[in-house]
Amino acid sequence: MKKLIELDINGRLYEVAVNDRDLLLDVIRKKAGLFGTKKGCGEGDCGACTVLIDGKPELACLKLAIACQGKKITTVEGLIQEGGALHPIQQAFVDHGAVQCGFCTPGMIMSAKGLLDRNPKPTLYDIKHELSGNICRCTGYKRIIEAVQAAAEVWSKEGVK
C-alpha cells in the first residue's frame, strides 16, 4: 500500500507516494528527480548516496523514506549558491582536481559539508576519519582531502551558509 508523504528536500516540499519499504535514495532519485545522489552499492558500504538529514551525513540507501518525514534533507543539488555559484567545497573540488569520474563526488562533498558544518577547522585526521566511509576508486583521495582543507580555509575566512 502506498502512502502519500511529504519530504523536505533542499528546502522544497515534495509530495511523494511511497511504500513502507521505499528507500530514501530511490525516492530522491526517481520520485524527486534529483539524480545527483548516486547509488554505488545500495548496501551502505560506499558512501556515494550520502545526503544530510537535519545536518548530519546519512546514507540514503539505508534510510526508509517514510522515516524522513519532517526532517530537512539536503542533497548535493541543495548546495548551489546564489546565481548558480558553486559552494566553496564544490569549487575546491574543481580547483584541486579532486574529481575524476565524479561518481563518488556528490557523496564526498556531502560528507565534507557535514564535517565542516560541525567542525570548520578540522585536522587532517578529522577529514580522513569523516570521509572514511566514502569510497573513491579514481583519485587515491589525496586531492579530495586537499580540497576539503582548502574549503575549510575559505569557510573560516569568509563564512558560508
Add this chain to the structure above:
Amino acid sequence: MADKDLKTKWNLTPGGWNLEGVPAYQDEKRFTQVGRSVPRVDGPVKVKGEAVYTGDMILPGMVYGKIKRSTYAHAIIKKIDYSKALELPGVLAVITGEEAPNKWGIVPQAANETVLAIGKVRFYGEGVAAVAAVDEETAEAALELIEVEYEPLPVLLDPFESMARAGEVLIHEDSPKNILHEGEQVYGDIDKAFAECEYVLEREFHTNYPQHGFLEPQTALASYDPQSGQMHLWASTQIPHYLHRQLSIVLEIPMNKIRVTLPAIGGGFGGKGEASIAEFVASLLSRKIGRPVSVTFERNEVFFTNKGRHPCHMKVKMGLDKEGYIKAIDFDNTLDKGAYSGWGMVVLFYTASMLHLPYEVPNVRFRGRSVYTNKPSTGAMRGLGGVQPRWALECIMDELAEVMGISPYELKMKNAIESSHTCINNMFVPHSEYKKCLETAVEKSGFLEKHGKLPFGKGIGIAGGYYISGTAYTLYQNYKPHTSVMIRVDTEAGVTLMCAAADIGQGCNTVMAQMVAEELGVHYEDVHVQSGDTEIGAFDLGSFASRLTYASGAAIKMACVEINQKIKETAAGMLGVRADQLVLKNREVYSMYETKKRIPWEKVVEAYTSINGSLVGLGNFSPPRRKGIDIVTGNRVQGANIGHSPTFGFSAQVHEVEVDVETGRIYVKKVTEAGDCGTPVNPMSVDGQVEGSIMFNLGACLYEDQKLDANGKHLNPNFHDYKTPTTMEMPEMDTNIVESYDHTAPFGVKETGEGAVQPTFPAITNAIYDAIGVRFYNLPITPEMVLKALKEKKAVEASSK
C-alpha cells in the same frame, strides 16, 4: 591562467620570441595550452550533481530489465520455466539464452560467451534469463518466479586442478585440456646464458583475484525503434567501438543501424573495457518490446561478472653475471582465466611482453597457459598483463641485489634501458627517462640513507615499472586507423572536436581540448569536445592500453594541419604577408617577422567561413607496426608483437611501511613516486592518475581478493567484505613528473594511467622485507600471513640459537 602568466611562464616576449633568442614557433616544446594544469571541463557539472550518467537517464516509455543469475558454478541447465513470471502483471518480456545464440567476446577469434547461458552455466552468477517490466520491483519479483532446473557438474576452481581433471570435466567442449591458449616464446640461448651467470635465483609467485570496483555499476539503456530498425544504446563503457561491433554480431543488426553513446562514465579501470551483459540484455529486451529498457547492475552483479585481474602462478628464474647485468629470464606463467575467454590470449602474451622492459634482457624464455576455471571471468584491469610479472621480477631483483651485496637501486640503474632501445622481441622504445625516475624517487625519499637501516618493523622498498602508450594492433584483423577525429571551425560553434574517444573519468576530454587549442592557437576553453558517440564522432578504438593521449594527440595534430593552412591563407590576404610566415597563438594570427602585423584568430575564421562555410579538418592515427620476432635469429615468435607500442611510460616508486608486529597490520606510510609520462598535458590530471594508481594497487596488494567457497559461490560480492582502501589507508604521497619529451610523439606525450600501478606491489613487498625480514610470494599480504611468518621466523631463529 591569464595570458600574461602564459607569456612569463614560457618566457615569451610579446613578439613570440623566447629569451634564448629562438622564435617560439620553432621550439616545439614551448606550449601555451598543453603542459598546464587546468581544471577539468566536466568538473563543475560533476560537483553540482548535474553530470548525467547512464543510470540517471529516463526516456519516455522506459522500462526496466533485470537478470536471473545462476546459483551453481558449473551445471547443466535442464529446464527454464518462466511461464509464471510472464503472468505477473507489469512483466513485458522474458528472454533466455536461445534468444541470442551468437557468441561475443572482445577478441573475436576467442569469443565464447553468450549473452545468457545456453545449456550450461560455467560460473556462479552467470545470467540465465532476463526480464523486462514496468518497474524494477516488478522485474525483481518476476525473477523469483523463474524456475531453473540444474544438474550440477564438478566445479573446478583452481587452474592446476582444472588441467589435471580435464579428462574428466570439461568447461568448454572445444578446449580439451581446459586451456584457452598456451604458448612459448624463446629469445636467445637461455641455457647457455644461465650457465654463464654468477647469480641465479628461482622463485614462485602467486597473485590474487581483485576486481576493479569502479563506483558506477555497469548500466545500459537501449532504445530500439521498430519502424526504422535503429538501435540506440547509452552505456557505461570504455570501448564504444568494440561494444558497437559486438552488438552488431549478437543482435544481427548492421553496425550502421546501431548507435552507441556514452553519457558520463563512473570509472572503468579495464572492467568496462569489455562489453557487459547489461548492454546486450537491454538491447535484446528493447528490440523485443519496442520500448526503451534500462538495465543497471547491482553491486553483487558487478562482482559476479568480474572481468578483473587474472590470478597468476609464476615461476621465475633470473640470472645475473658477475657485474650484475641481467643475462637471462626464464618465466613460466599459469593464468586463471575463469569461465570465459574475453581478452583471450592477449593477457597471456602481455605477461610475456612485460619481461623485456624496463631492463635490458638478452635471453628470455616464456612459457604460459591461460586456463579455464569455474570462476567469474578475468579480463583487463589497470596495468593489464604487467602488474603480476612486474611484481615477481622487481621482487626477485631485490633478492638478487641482496645476494650480490649491492643496493637494489644500483642493480636497477645498471640494467635500466635508455632511449632508442630495441628489445630482443623487436619491441622498440624510442624514448625513456626511466633512470631519471629511479634517481628522483631515490633522492626525494632518502632511500639510500634508510634502506636496511630502519628499526625492526619499519621498512623501505623500491621498484620500477613501465607501460605501453597504446598498442600497435587491433583486437581483430583490421588495418584501418585506430583513431579518427574531425575538427569543425566556424563562427557558430567556434571549435568543435568530434571523436569517439571515451572519457571514463580519466579526463581525456580536457586533455584533448588542450591539444586542439595548442595546435590551432586558441585557448582550451574555446574548444568543445563531442566524444564518446559512434555516430557523431569519427572512429576510435576506445579507452584501454593507455592509448588515448598519444593516439588522439596524433590525429588532432593531423586534423589541424588542414585547418591551419586555410586560416593562414585567409589571414595572409587580410594582413598582406606570406601565409608560411604566419604564427597562430593565443587567439591571434601574426607574422613571425613583422609581429605588428596581427589579427584576432576569430576574425580570420569569420572571413574564411563567410566565403567558404564551415572549416573542417580530418585526422587519423595508426600506430607503427613492427614484427614480433627474435631479433637475433630473425625468427617469428607467436604473440611477440603483443605489447608493441609507439612509446612507453615509466615509473619508479619508493614505499615506506610500518608493520605492527602485534596485529600483523601493514601501514604504508609514505610513497615517493617519479614518473616519465613525456609531456604532462595536464599535470594536475597526471598527478591524479598517479595517486589513483598507487592507491588502486595498494588495495590489491594488501586487502583486495575475491573469495569463492568450495562450490564456487562468491563470498564477498560487496564493498563490505571486499575491502578497498579508504582515506584511512592513504599514505603521504609525493608524486613527481620527471622532465621528459619524446620527440617521436605528438606534443611529446606518453601514457600515465597504467605505468604507475606497476611498481606498487613490489615496492610494498620489498619494503615489508626491509621492515621484518620476511619475503612474501603470495598476494594480498594479510595480517594473518604476517603474523604466521613472524612466528615461523622466531621459531627458526630460536632453533638456530
